[in-house]
Amino acid sequence: MGIFSRFKRNKAPLPTSAEPVGFFSTDLPIAPVDRELYKELALQRSIKVGAPSAATVNHGFDTSIQEVKQRFGRITQDVPTLLSAWFAAQGFIGWQTAAIIAQQWLVGKACFMPADDAVRHWFKIDASNLPQLGDANDLPQMIADEDERYKLKKNLIQFLGMGRVFGVRHCLFRVRSTDPDYYLKPFNPDGITPGSYLGMTQIDPYWMAPELDARAAGDPASPDFYEPTWWNINGKRYHKSHFVIFRNGELADILKPTYLYGGIPVPQKIMERVYAAERTANEAPQLALTKRLNIQKVDVDKAFANQEVFEEKARYQNELRNNYGTLFIGKEEEATQLETSLAELDAVIMSQFQLVAAAANVPSTKLLGTSPKGFDATGEFEARSYHEELETLQSNALSDVVTRHHLCVIRSNIAPQLGVAPFIVRHVWEPVDSPTAEEEANVRKTNSETDKNLFDTGAIDAMDIRTRLANDPNSGYSLAAVIDEAPTGEV
Numbered sequence: 001m002g003i004f005s006r007f008k009r010n011k012a013p014l015p016t017s018a019e020p021v022g023f024f025s026t027d028l029p030i031a032p033v034d035r036e037l038y039k040e041l042a043l044q045r046s047i048k049v050g051a052p053s054a055a056t057v058n059h060g061f062d063t064s065i066q067e068v069k070q071r072f073g074r075i076t077q078d079v080p081t082l083l084s085a086w087f088a089a090q091g092f093i094g095w096q097t098a099a100i101i102a103q104q105w106l107v108g109k110a111c112f113m114p115a116d117d118a119v120r121h122w123f124k125i126d127a128s129n130l131p132q133l134g135d136a137n138d139l140p141q142m143i144a145d146e147d148e149r150y151k152l153k154k155n156l157i158q159f160l161g162m163g164r165v166f167g168v169r170h171c172l173f174r175v176r177s178t179d180p181d182y183y184l185k186p187f188n189p190d191g192i193t194p195g196s197y198l199g200m201t202q203i204d205p206y207w208m209a210p211e212l213d214a215r216a217a218g219d220p221a222s223p224d225f226y227e228p229t230w231w232n233i234n235g236k237r238y239h240k241s242h243f244v245i246f247r248n249g250e251l252a253d254i255l256k257p258t259y260l261y262g263g264i265p266v267p268q269k270i271m272e273r274v275y276a277a278e279r280t281a282n283e284a285p286q287l288a289l290t291k292r293l294n295i296q297k298v299d300v301d302k303a304f305a306n307q308e309v310f311e312e313k314a315r316y317q318n319e320l321r322n323n324y325g326t327l328f329i330g331k332e333e334e335a336t337q338l339e340t341s342l343a344e345l346d347a348v349i350m351s352q353f354q355l356v357a358a359a360a361n362v363p364s365t366k367l368l369g370t371s372p373k374g375f376d377a378t379g380e381f382e383a384r385s386y387h388e389e390l391e392t393l394q395s396n397a398l399s400d401v402v403t404r405h406h407l408c409v410i411r412s413n414i415a416p417q418l419g420v421a422p423f424i425v426r427h428v429w430e431p432v433d434s435p436t437a438e439e440e441a442n443v444r445k446t447n448s449e450t451d452k453n454l455f456d457t458g459a460i461d462a463m464d465i466r467t468r469l470a471n472d473p474n475s476g477y478s479l480a481a482v483i484d485e486a487p488t489g490e491v
Contacts, residue, residue, distance in 0.1 A: 023275060025089060092259050093268045095166050095206045101267035102165045106274050106353075109367055110360035111266050115160035117366075118390045118398060119153050121430035130423055139414075143425065146409045150199045156398050158202055163246040163397070166205050168262030170231065171244045171401055173408055174198035184230075187241035189407060189422075197412035200405065208233050210261045226256045244400045270359040277352035284345060291342060294321065297334045357382075361389050383433075390432045402427050440474060447472075 093101075101107055125140035147153070155171070163169030175182065176196045210228035219225055230237040247263030294317075303310045317327065329335050350370070357364035363382035364370075411422045451468070454460045470479040 023272075025086060025272060093265065093271075095204070095262075095265070098166055098265040098267045101271050101274075104274065106277070106356060106367070107267050107270065110270060110356070110362055111164040112157070112161035113362055113366060114164070114390060114393060115157045117386075117432065118160060118393050119156050121432060121434065122153070123402070123427040123429045126426040126428050130425070139425070142414055142417075143406065143409065146413060147405075150405065150409070152402070152405060155200050155202070156401060159244075159246060159401055160393060160397055162202065162204070163263075164248055164266040166262065167248045167259065167265035167268070168205050169246045170203050170205070170208065171246075172201050172203065172238065172242060173244075173404055174201055175408070175412075183236070183238045183242055186239050189411060192408055192411040194416040195412060197408040200401075203233060205260070205262055211237070220253075226253050226261070228261050244404055246397045266360055270356050273352070273356045273359050277349070277356050280349050280352045284342075284349060287342065287345070292337055292339050294327065295336045296327075296329060362386065387432050391429070394429045394432075399427070399429075443474070444476060 102111055125143050127139050130139070159169050159171050174197075175192055176198055177191055177193075179185075179191065182191060209232040211230040211232055212226075213229040215222050216224045216227055216229050228240060230239055231243065232238075248266065249264040251259055251263065320326070327335060350364075350368075353368055354364040357367045360367070363386045365382060366386065406425055406427070410425070415422045447468075451460070451465045455462070455465065466479060469475040469477050
């Protein structure tokens, strides 16, 4: 019996089902595929979100697998089965699964880093459109104190961060009201009385059940179509207008019931890429320890004549196999070594993590804290795109929370304190890109050169330059505002 017959492995049966061989969704079986079974499994995975609520069914929704199978068959008849089934399998993973995946360090950073960066430089209150409000000379500071008391920044970070984790986030503004149906009715600012605002609270989506009225469920021409009219929390109905709701990504109407009227969780988008990146990174230390393969010629027949002794010697040599060990061989024996090259391995690893960053809309330089590798890039374009993404999040998600909070605070606390009618203030987000000290110095140098050129031509005078410096918070000088008064004298 030869050496190969001694180490022959039992043949594994060829896969007969359509279950993926490995974790990756592209790990398709190499055996002939039962296409109908593969389609069935993909469909079950794509809509496996639990039975629809009674309220949903009563309003005409049926997300049963039978209906989806009929639609799936119609829309994919001209698309290759495996390809269409692969995309169909990219369905909602469920909020609990998303929360579990978000525990992983990279996924957690991808979800919460944009939230932290979006509020880091905060905003300023613009009260220029307001008349003088009695003694309210420091209205922005009064509002800032209320923002701190109600922990507005913490709430904004949680609102956006957890919204990216679950794909949806509900922020409820708590108001003490004598009306038992206050939350059942649409939000009315006049219902906020002095001292009635209690702050914000946020609810994870698995504690809430969507309910739709007849128009939202059955009229595609309605602006509220497929938008839940109420959210049921612990048996109590809350009208949608009492919430500010963030949804990550846009979904077609046909998919909204599947996602229970939420958005797309970031963990769902990046989980496969994170797994691939971590697997690649974990291969590096293992490869470093096993990159050398020793090859030693032996007399196979003699070696296996006493197999136990041979295996014991081989085991002993493997134990001594390190950078400090010595391999002893016979005079007639030969030993060689194969070595795996580790060149560019770091670029391969970092490229996988860059794919994670791209899927999460976060620059790899921010997410990983290192310069990009493998794509021959500096990261400047990524940074600019990220700043645009943060500005979009500020305007489309965070500003709604800030505006509603200020409306409640002013009506409940500030306006009664000042003894004036309720008013509205605007907030202006500070730039998300903070210039470095060197960049600020270059700006001041450029401004001073411009001032000198204009002064030399007589276009401006020293008072104009001083006024500009006094109005520039980044001028580097503390100058009082200049009041332009006409000189007095004898007529």
